[in-house]
Amino acid sequence: MNPALLLFIARRHLSSNFLRTCISVGGVAIGVCFMIMMSSLMTGFEGKFVKETIESSPHVTVFDDFRAGEDDFDHWADRAAGGPVEVEGGKPRSRIFRIKKPLEILDSVRRLEGIEAAAPNVVGSSILSFGAKETGSTMYGIDPEAQEAVVATDQYVQGGRMTDLYSSGGAVIVGSGVAERLGVKKGDTIGVSLRSGGTRSLKVVAILHTGVTTIDFSRSYVLVSLAQQVLGMGRDVNRIVMRLRDHTQAPEIAVRVEKLVGYRTESWQEANQNFLSIFVLQQAITYIVTSGIMIVAGFGILNILIMLVLEKYPEIAMMKSMGFTARDIALAFFIEGVAIGILGVLVGSSLGYYLTEFVGTLPIPQKGLVESEHLIMNNMPRNYYIAAAAAMLVTMVASVLPALRAGRMDPVETLRGHA
């Protein structure tokens, strides 16, 4: 075996059959190119969603209720099984859940490792009105300074800051969608229905626009004390929100916090489970589709190499008569396949880079989960590694068969056929 010689033969075969080489390299390149573009698109969208979610919602939230299984009648029913008492038609007691002693909880949570900041929230649905227009809104009672440390919201506030909520007794910041529905702008005074009856007027001090539609069309922010008044919560709160040093640790920390405080505690992953599982599915689809492209390219290589081998039978017979072994010949053709793969990856990666950049500039506005003027592309190295690995795997698999065939051919049969 003489690698340099085999490489020399493979290289000459490829360069002499330039058109054929270009076609098979092109097949691989297109596969690589689209795989890169598609995964940039998919991970770009997912990345943007995750980033906005992490930025615009707390990493861990303590709720004012308990995990399932806390039904008031459960223990009755258990005892009743086969016993003298049976409970039928039991309804849950109407009870307003609250997080009691929020300041103590905040104190102890802030001392936990991995938690950067924590803030109290009073959250509830409210009805906002402006003249004859009314819309429902999820009202967030916050402490703007503490809240900002947990959720960076300031950057999304148009025409003001979150701390403007301190400015007057009845200040409110509404989501841009809410404002749109009501037809209000900064400076307008709107009404909010109190749980206890009656209304209270609020002054719109700023508009919030995050680009995440579900937030923009539902939220309004006021101070904690005002929300307590609107929702009739007394001095209690119903959420405690936290920011972590490392957002990926949220599930573990949520479990620890839940053990500590007793209330149901959710990580951002759990809260967005449905979206995240869609992304997993979406990625699977991407890879299935692009693998399809790659496999087609693989068949292209297989086809071209088989044709090449058949065409070169007389020469292969001659090479064998010169003392080349089956392994030498198989290896030479395998090198040709691998070289096609490598060239395809190189060409496809550069094409993929530019295609991805180009697609990212296309004016395709999106609304929905996230808002953007363009398709969001995540043109990152990992996409290239995956596409390159897939392309090399496919080309190697596609080259094995023709290479073995070339190696195993019987020179005598071929020579006899020609004589």
Next chain:
Amino acid sequence: MIAASPRPVLETRGLVRVLGEGDARNEILHGVDLAIPQGEFCAIMGPSGSGKSTLMYLLGALDRPSGGSVLIDGADTAKLDDDALAAVRNRKIGFIFQFHYLMPEFTALENVMMPLLKGGASSRQARARASALLGDLGLGDKLGRIPGRLSGGEQQRVAIARSLANEPLVILGDEPTGNLDTKNADRVFAVFEQLAREKRQTIVVVTHDPDMAARTDRILRIVDGRIVDDGPTKEVLERMG
């Protein structure tokens, strides 16, 4: 001449070759015994389908016998694995075919360098040896041409140069002049005569052409897979009429 006959370079004992199986079974060679000493220029003659080419592939270790044995330079090919046979072909055998089978993507020089490089020669050594060989065969000015730009005779001379590259003990030609005009065929045979005389290389050619066969030392006639006549060229030709 030394009285004791030298050890044969090529020898077969009861050589049998069967192709196909079952109904398609076809015994091509039925027990061929022959011995060819070093330096002999030998022609194999016989009608089409008599087994000449099959015998040649067996003599060149390109094929394995169904029965009997082939000894190349004293080594029984049946006892060698595929890689060892490939090495024997590389070092001891030079093949020339009727259809020259040059590698079309490679220049004349590169084609001749192939067996040298395969045999482990450095690129520089191979280049020097290959250009000398091509020069000897009158192709010194066409080293850089690809086969498609050479005439049939020139291509066959490149193929001959290639077969000589590793200074093989044996040169096997399967109708090496079958595709050439008389002038070129003449030239090729002149090269063979010279190699046998001056370099003591053993040359075995399959040929149909009695004029060409007349220039060899010995003729083996094969009919239906058996040697029917074997002797000095003159005698065999006389017997053939």
